[in-house]
Amino acid sequence: MFQGYVLSLAIWVPIAFGIAVLAIGNDRAPAPARWTALAGSVAGFLVCVPLWTGFQPTAEMQFVEMGSWIPRFNVSYHLGVDGIAMPLILLNSLMTVLVVIAHWEVVTEKVGQYLAAFLIMSGLINGTFAALDAILFYVFFEAMLIPMFLIIGVWGGPNRVYAAVKFFLYTLLGSLLMLASFIYLYYQTNGSFEILDFHALSLPMGAQILIFLAMFTSFAVKVPMWPVHTWLPDAHVEAPTGGSVILAAITLKIGGYGFLRFNLPIAPDASHYLSGFMIALSLIAVVYIGLVALVQADMKKLIAYSSIAHMGFVTLGFFIFTADGMLGGIVQMISHGFVSAALFLCVGVLYDRVHSRQISDYGGVANTMPVFAAFFVLFAMANSGLPGTSGFVGEFLVILGTMKVSFWFTFLAATTLITGAAYTLWMIKRVVYGAVANEKVAKLQDVNGRELTFLLILAAAVLALGVYPKPLADVANPSIQKLLQHVGQSKIG
Amino acid sequence: MTTATFSYATIAPALPEIVLLALAGALLVADLYLRGGEERHATYGLAQGALAIAAIVTLGQMGGPSQVTLHGMYVSDLLGQVLKVATLVTVMATLAMSRTYLRLRGLLTGEFLSLALFGTLGMMVMISAHHFLTLYLGLELMALSQYAMVALERDSARATEAAMKYFVLGALASGLLLYGMSMIYGATGSLELTRIADSIEHGDSHAMLGVFGLVFVVCGIAFKLGAAPFHMWIPDVYHGAATPTTLYIGAAPKLAALGFILRLLANGLQGMTGDWQQMLVVLAVASLLVGNVVAIAQSNLKRMLAYSTISHMGFMALGIIAGDDTGYGAALFYGLSYMLMTLGSFGAILLLSRAGFEAENIDDFRGLNQKSKWYAFMMLIVMFSLAGIPPTVGFFAKLVVLQAVLDAGYTWLVVYAVLLSVVGAFYYLRIVRLMYMEAPAAEISVDPHPGTGWVLSAAGLATLVLGILPAPLLDLCVRAIAASM
Numbered sequence: 001m002f003q004g005y006v007l008s009l010a011i012w013v014p015i016a017f018g019i020a021v022l023a024i025g026n027d028r029a030p031a032p033a034r035w036t037a038l039a040g041s042v043a044g045f046l047v048c049v050p051l052w053t054g055f056q057p058t059a060e061m062q063f064v065e066m067g068s069w070i071p072r073f074n075v076s077y078h079l080g081v082d083g084i085a086m087p088l089i090l091l092n093s094l095m096t097v098l099v100v101i102a103h104w105e106v107v108t109e110k111v112g113q114y115l116a117a118f119l120i121m122s123g124l125i126n127g128t129f130a131a132l133d134a135i136l137f138y139v140f141f142e143a144m145l146i147p148m149f150l151i152i153g154v155w156g157g158p159n160r161v162y163a164a165v166k167f168f169l170y171t172l173l174g175s176l177l178m179l180a181s182f183i184y185l186y187y188q189t190n191g192s193f194e195i196l197d198f199h200a201l202s203l204p205m206g207a208q209i210l211i212f213l214a215m216f217t218s219f220a221v222k223v224p225m226w227p228v229h230t231w232l233p234d235a236h237v238e239a240p241t242g243g244s245v246i247l248a249a250i251t252l253k254i255g256g257y258g259f260l261r262f263n264l265p266i267a268p269d270a271s272h273y274l275s276g277f278m279i280a281l282s283l284i285a286v287v288y289i290g291l292v293a294l295v296q297a298d299m300k301k302l303i304a305y306s307s308i309a310h311m312g313f314v315t316l317g318f319f320i321f322t323a324d325g326m327l328g329g330i331v332q333m334i335s336h337g338f339v340s341a342a343l344f345l346c347v348g349v350l351y352d353r354v355h356s357r358q359i360s361d362y363g364g365v366a367n368t369m370p371v372f373a374a375f376f377v378l379f380a381m382a383n384s385g386l387p388g389t390s391g392f393v394g395e396f397l398v399i400l401g402t403m404k405v406s407f408w409f410t411f412l413a414a415t416t417l418i419t420g421a422a423y424t425l426w427m428i429k430r431v432v433y434g435a436v437a438n439e440k441v442a443k444l445q446d447v448n449g450r451e452l453t454f455l456l457i458l459a460a461a462v463l464a465l466g467v468y469p470k471p472l473a474d475v476a477n478p479s480i481q482k483l484l485q486h487v488g489q490s491k492i493g
Numbered sequence: 494m495t496t497a498t499f500s501y502a503t504i505a506p507a508l509p510e511i512v513l514l515a516l517a518g519a520l521l522v523a524d525l526y527l528r529g530g531e532e533r534h535a536t537y538g539l540a541q542g543a544l545a546i547a548a549i550v551t552l553g554q555m556g557g558p559s560q561v562t563l564h565g566m567y568v569s570d571l572l573g574q575v576l577k578v579a580t581l582v583t584v585m586a587t588l589a590m591s592r593t594y595l596r597l598r599g600l601l602t603g604e605f606l607s608l609a610l611f612g613t614l615g616m617m618v619m620i621s622a623h624h625f626l627t628l629y630l631g632l633e634l635m636a637l638s639q640y641a642m643v644a645l646e647r648d649s650a651r652a653t654e655a656a657m658k659y660f661v662l663g664a665l666a667s668g669l670l671l672y673g674m675s676m677i678y679g680a681t682g683s684l685e686l687t688r689i690a691d692s693i694e695h696g697d698s699h700a701m702l703g704v705f706g707l708v709f710v711v712c713g714i715a716f717k718l719g720a721a722p723f724h725m726w727i728p729d730v731y732h733g734a735a736t737p738t739t740l741y742i743g744a745a746p747k748l749a750a751l752g753f754i755l756r757l758l759a760n761g762l763q764g765m766t767g768d769w770q771q772m773l774v775v776l777a778v779a780s781l782l783v784g785n786v787v788a789i790a791q792s793n794l795k796r797m798l799a800y801s802t803i804s805h806m807g808f809m810a811l812g813i814i815a816g817d818d819t820g821y822g823a824a825l826f827y828g829l830s831y832m833l834m835t836l837g838s839f840g841a842i843l844l845l846s847r848a849g850f851e852a853e854n855i856d857d858f859r860g861l862n863q864k865s866k867w868y869a870f871m872m873l874i875v876m877f878s879l880a881g882i883p884p885t886v887g888f889f890a891k892l893v894v895l896q897a898v899l900d901a902g903y904t905w906l907v908v909y910a911v912l913l914s915v916v917g918a919f920y921y922l923r924i925v926r927l928m929y930m931e932a933p934a935a936e937i938s939v940d941p942h943p944g945t946g947w948v949l950s951a952a953g954l955a956t957l958v959l960g961i962l963p964a965p966l967l968d969l970c971v972r973a974i975a976a977s978m
Binding site for chain 1: 866883884899914918922925929971
């Protein structure tokens with residue numbers, strides 16, 4: 001019945017619930033706001049389910065909606081998804097449910113505003129993935145900054161304000177340059193803001209390089225790529241658990257998505273021309289940031305650096321221009337969404353009990369929290385790319401794709417199998433195993449039903465994607481083929 | 494033209510001004526006899542009523558044909574009507590917001606209200622002027638009322654100093670403007686805008702003298718607008734004047750100045766577009782730099798908003814630099830959205846001020862979210878709108894201006910404006926940060942005066958709604974420009 005409006009519902013249902021939560025939020029009696037938020041996030045997820053069930057495995061844009069918005073400048077409310085965007089929308093809607101479950105006993109201050117910020121952001125992120133009009137995309141893309149800024153700055157740790165402002169300004173600089181390139185493209189297409197028209201446009205090499213760099217600034221900050229990654233560890237460490245989950249699982253993916261939707265198809269020649277540069281930055285992220293992660297004393301910081309390294313794999317996969325690499329990048333994005341979210345939630349579980357994120361404050365957690373330890377170890381294995389978990393599929397495909405291009409790239413990329421395992425498992429060894437380190441650890445209570453719920457959902461997702469990734473590959477493959485074919489054709493002339 | 498006809502048909506287009514003049518005069522007399530106590534119900538009601546009636550009369554004229562009347566002195570067109578309605582509504586909102594603040598400080602007098610009305614009349618005359626003489630007449634009526642309004646708080650040394658600075662520099666600017674006008678008169682042989690345009694177009698004018706005159710005129714305009722490097726008076730006057738006066742000076746006159754620029758540069762001197770474009774580029778570049786960078790160092794909110802005004806006027810000037818209908822439409826849209834944001838930001842200062850306490854330091858906004866979620870949220874919308882973040886109207890204002898500038902071929906200006914917008918975002922964020930991320934300041938309490946609260950909420954919501962649905966306003970701006978050119 002609502003087939004024609006699935007994407008609109010995916011965007012506006014969470015936002016509407018967010019506004020309702022904002023209105024009924026009350027710190028003395030937070031229960032109504034909490035239940036409304038849970039209802040909103042579940043409803044937001046359910047309206048996205050038709051996207052999966054009704055998706056046709058072709059490269060065409062589906063669930064298209066078209067409405068006039070600002071006729072004077074040909075800006076339209078144009079929505080649609082292909083096999084690249086659709087899984088990301090589902091991932092986002094699922095994560096929102098988990099974040100709402102995870103906050104329950106943990107956040108006690110300004111609960112209504114906290115939940116409203118997440119719900120509104122969830123809708124905006126869905127809009128970012130679904131927008132087919134450049135200005136519409138930009139509005140969602142930028143508006144997202146407002147709730148994220150507040151989430152980090154209001155509910156974060158001691159240095160939250162610095163982190164929030166850094167996050168905001170870094171992102172704003174990149175996106176304004178992207179906006180300038182949108183306006184340029186608007187005139188080149190004789191007055192269209194349609195992203196698909198941008199794809200079809202012929203451009204000289206010089207213009208392509210400038211557009212590529214403008215958009216690169218925007219998306220590289222989001223991914224984040226070395227050397228503009230420095231906001232991420234700050235933001236992650238200071239953000240509340242839910243904020244870290246959404247940051248790592250979703251907002252980083254917007255950077256990767258941006259490369260696929262904008263950089264590659266709009267400036268294919270520049271993408272080829274600059275691919276060496278992109279691969280170099282990606283490999284630096286994989287190798288160097290991996291080593292940086294090794295020496296972190298703070299668990300959240302360690303996972304944050306590990307995120308940068310994993311996202312390096314994603315951009316590497318995109319810029320070697322092979323089908324395996326690109327599929328690997330996409331699978332890696334989804335997998336990293338689950339795994340990093342799970343790891344941040346695990347750290348959150350520990351932090352709520354001990355109020356420390358330092359590795360040195362723990363030891364022997366397995367003795368007091370056996371169930372939790374099992375999950376934590378599973379997610380750590382996934383993070384280091386163990387076969388059978390989702391982390392393996394993406395990394396393996398990217399390495400496979402890279403092998404077709406260059407042995408040395410492959411060699412460098414493959415070092416992650418060692419460093420990734422090293423930093424993750426070494427953290428596990430120090431936190432989970434060994435003798436009980438101190439009294440606080442001795443008094444730990446194992447996970448309760450609420451925590452078990454989100455850990456189980458994530459564990460199921462990680463294993464399912466690891467053992468049987470075919471459904472995801474089937475959805476994404478036609479779009480990847482089309483994109484590769486498009487990128488293979490020169491636009492000059 | 495030759496026969497002196499003076500019928501209702503010739504003066505009818507000027508009806509809004511005539512009505513406002515009559516009512517303002519009536520108010521001046523009536524105030525002597527009316528007793529409204531401290532609240533001055535009757536005088537205040539009369540003032541708001543006069544503005545409302547003038548606005549309704551103007552609205553009634555909308556949709557009529559453009560016409561020049563009163564021997565070429567006065568023009569009535571959609572551009573003028575849109576600007577006049579916006580001006581009148583802004584002044585009404587200003588008065589509604591300021592009422593309690595003024596009463597608590599003994600400033601809610603008949604003088605204040607009638608000066609406000611006469612100043613508004615001056616703005617309306619400026620907007621509808623089609624002749625240098627009318628332009629100047631309107632400008633001076635507005636400016637003199639404003640000097641007096643700043644000086645009205647006569648026991649305050651700061652206000653007196655501000656009034657003095659404002660008057661001396663303002664008089665200088667008027668002198669520059671008059672001098673420039675006289676040179677243009679010398680070069681073209683006319684004071685009427687259409688004839689000046691004809692004369693330049695047909696090459697009958699003395700080009701060198703005309704450009705000299707233009708330099709002085711642009712300097713005068715830049716002063717009134719507050720564009721760098723003629724911005725020195727803005728921070729001092731904004732800071733020194735009582736907040737309602739600051740709001741009065743900071744909001745509506747910018748629309749009048751925009752009308753003035755559009756009439757003078759875009760209509761009268763369009764033949765010299767290449768010349769004034771270069772001058773405006775310098776003004777815009779300097780304003781964006783000074784406004785955004787110096788604002789970072791301010792600890793007083795009124796001074797910060799003063800520098801923010803300078804940067805926004807620079808941005809608005811960018812639209813005019815584009816030099817075509819798209820650009821003028823963008824500038825108009827920018828001006829109208831800036832009105833909303835000005836009302837919102839100064840409204841917040843008025844909201845937090847009480848008897849004996851001025852909430853004008855940035856630190857006074859500390860922890861506002863804990864005191865009042867709603868007003869903190871309104872202020873958040875306004876601040877993000879000033880920074881140009883969607884989904885607020887400030888984003889679309891910036892977008893349409895950048896679009897026009899890029900179309901005119903000034904790519905470097907676009908990149909420059911974009912980079913300074915990031916600098917600008919930093920100090921708007923600071924307000925949001927203080928409101929949401931800091932513990933509240935002890936002395937702040939929010940018990941909004943009804944007028945202030947309502948208008949502030951309306952401005953905040955309008956900023957958001959127009960940010961989501963900007964099409965109708967954008968359309969109106971484009972039509973207004975098309976009708977006037």
